[in-house]
Amino acid sequence: xxxxxxxxxxxxxxxxxxxxxxxxxxxxxxxxxxxxxxxxxxxxxxxxxxxxxxxxxxxxxxxxxxxxxxxxxxxxxxxxxxxxxxxxxxxxxxxxxxxxxxxxxxxxxxxxxxxxxxxxxxxxxxxxxxxxxxxxxxxxxxxxxxxxxxxxxxxxxxxxxxxxxxxxxxxxxxxxxxxxxxxxxxxxxxxxxxxxxxxxxxxxxxxxxxxxxxxxxxxxxxxxxxxxxxxxxxxxxxxxxxxxxxxxxxxxxxxxxxxxxxxxxxxxxxxxxxxxxxxxxxxxxxxxxxxxxxxxxxxxxxxxxxxxxxxxxxxxxxxxxxxxxxxxxxxxxxxxxxxxxxxxxxxxxxxxxxxxxxxxxxxxxxxxxxxxxxxxxxxxxxxxxxxxxxxxxxxxxxxxxxxxxxxxxxxxxxxxxxxxxxxxxxxxxxxxxxxxxxxxxxxxxxxxxxxxxxxxxxxxxxxxxxxxxxxxxxxxxxxxxxxxxxxxxxxxxxxxxxxxxxxxxxxxxxxxxxxxxxxxxxxxxxxxxxxxxxxxx
Numbered sequence: 001x002x003x004x005x006x007x008x009x010x011x012x013x014x015x016x017x018x019x020x021x022x023x024x025x026x027x028x029x030x031x032x033x034x035x036x037x038x039x040x041x042x043x044x045x046x047x048x049x050x051x052x053x054x055x056x057x058x059x060x061x062x063x064x065x066x067x068x069x070x071x072x073x074x075x076x077x078x079x080x081x082x083x084x085x086x087x088x089x090x091x092x093x094x095x096x097x098x099x100x101x102x103x104x105x106x107x108x109x110x111x112x113x114x115x116x117x118x119x120x121x122x123x124x125x126x127x128x129x130x131x132x133x134x135x136x137x138x139x140x141x142x143x144x145x146x147x148x149x150x151x152x153x154x155x156x157x158x159x160x161x162x163x164x165x166x167x168x169x170x171x172x173x174x175x176x177x178x179x180x181x182x183x184x185x186x187x188x189x190x191x192x193x194x195x196x197x198x199x200x201x202x203x204x205x206x207x208x209x210x211x212x213x214x215x216x217x218x219x220x221x222x223x224x225x226x227x228x229x230x231x232x233x234x235x236x237x238x239x240x241x242x243x244x245x246x247x248x249x250x251x252x253x254x255x256x257x258x259x260x261x262x263x264x265x266x267x268x269x270x271x272x273x274x275x276x277x278x279x280x281x282x283x284x285x286x287x288x289x290x291x292x293x294x295x296x297x298x299x300x301x302x303x304x305x306x307x308x309x310x311x312x313x314x315x316x317x318x319x320x321x322x323x324x325x326x327x328x329x330x331x332x333x334x335x336x337x338x339x340x341x342x343x344x345x346x347x348x349x350x351x352x353x354x355x356x357x358x359x360x361x362x363x364x365x366x367x368x369x370x371x372x373x374x375x376x377x378x379x380x381x382x383x384x385x386x387x388x389x390x391x392x393x394x395x396x397x398x399x400x401x402x403x404x405x406x407x408x409x410x411x412x413x414x415x416x417x418x419x420x421x422x423x424x425x426x427x428x429x430x431x432x433x434x435x436x437x438x439x440x441x442x443x444x445x446x447x448x449x450x451x452x453x454x455x456x457x458x459x460x461x462x463x464x465x466x467x468x469x470x471x472x473x474x475x476x477x478x479x480x481x482x483x484x485x486x487x488x489x490x491x492x493x494x495x496x497x498x499x500x501x502x503x504x505x506x507x508x509x510x511x512x513x514x515x516x517x518x519x520x521x522x523x524x525x526x527x528x529x530x531x532x533x534x535x536x537x
Contacts, residue, residue: 042261043271044258068531072185102169142178176475178475227250295508297507299395299434300437303499356495364407375408383432397413435501444484467490
């Protein structure tokens with residue numbers, strides 16, 4: 001597809017939808033390959049997917065696709081709430097530790113095979129096996145003995161609390177009552193996969209010619225850096241309520257190009273918060289097709305605490321206090337985001353996070369001097385890792401200027417393609433890393449449990465025994481008041497006392513679409529917008 005970015009200056013002066021459309025028309029876009037028929041829905045998803053394997057997915061863009069191709073015991077509805085998926089019902093034991101799920105007779109894989117309880121056992125085992133190296137395997141650690149099996153301390157999988165009682169009955173025993181477990185059963189990591197296909201085509205099973213799913217859609221084609229086409233799965237148990245026959249998913253990371261596609265009717269929906277041209281925010285905010293709502297997400301920095309200078313907590317604290325978060329949200333993001341002094345957004349599961357460090361350049365300079373770098377003297381040249389996206393690029397420019405102005409230190413900017421960037425974070429191959437986190441369920445645990453020692457999504461090298469113990473105790477605590485006290489103490493350690501991260505702001509969700517043309521997209525705290533729920537009016 002050949003597209004030209006719309007000149008920023010020209011669009012900034014266009015204040016009406018008509019003027020915007022005329023500006024687009026002048027450029028004469030070619031759009032998608034003319035040999036292709038237009039899909040029922042064309043949506044811009046941001047980055048090219050790293051993978052479609054539920055056991056390996058860590059990004060939101062990939063998760064949207066996986067949840068269209070596969071379905072768990074539960075599924076998210078348009079309101080972001082878990083509802084019955086493959087499991088039509090469940091029974092919870094009186095002690096809150098054992099779920100017995102009853103699967104639908106009508107649940108089928110896209111090749112016609114029945115979806116069975118054994119499929120879930122095999123898929124969850126695969127995720128937990130150490131050789132799979134799933135960064136999200138810890139989402140299954142709430143199951144009895146899942147953690148020691150995942151960490152290689154237990155070889156006998158029959159001791160793990162996952163059992164198929166028969167083809168249609170799955171028994172799951174937890175270590176302790178877990179109030180958000182049903183939400184986890186809708187989450188990407190717990191999606192089933194068609195194990196025979198995975199075993200027959202290792203390394204290739206996610207390709208269109210092989211992939212077998214049980215979700216509302218199948219993978220018809222995948223042209224790298226062009227588009228993914230999804231086709232309605234007629235074997236899906238709820239196919240009668242899926243309105244769209246075809247969906248094209250476009251991997252566009254340039255905000256101007258994304259907006260050009262939408263305004264020229266080459267795309268119907270933009271569903272990525274990073275694809276908003278910063279200079280056009282004022283014009284876009286007044287449009288009826290521009291939808292903004294808060295959700296549980298946070299933009300923050302990670303520090304590699306395993307190497308100097310960020311092995312010194314005072315340096316990490318100084319960096320965090322030298323960044324003016326309000327200036328970033330006003331000058332760069334501009335969508336009403338709130339500056340963050342905690343990792344967990346306020347209100348997650350009724351939780352109120354403790355206050356953390358704020359912009360305090362005087363204190364930042366004092367801390368840096370105490371660490372041996374008065375006025376930045378002798379501070380090594382460090383790099384800032386980030387990925388594609390106009391907002392990320394604008395934020396890093398602001399941070400670079402702030403650190404120079406307030407601390408007299410220099411940073412180099414290291415931009416990487418999405419897949420490479422994720423790999424660098426995972427290997428802790430960076431100094432400062434741009435990061436974000438979107439809640440997997442409506443509970444503070446979804447933000448805080450990832451920073452336990454050795455956690456797959458820790459990605460900082462940081463470890464703290466008290467923090468680990470607090471998160472473990474919270475997992476065993478039923479009383480929300482006590483749980484939240486434990487979380488607040490843990491978050492104080494994470495954000496204020498040890499600071500392996502520096503929160504910057506809380507996200508707002510953004511979708512661009514014409515509400516007179518599309519329905520089934522609703523604001524919710526998890527920013528979940530299942531493709532099967534979208535329909536044309």
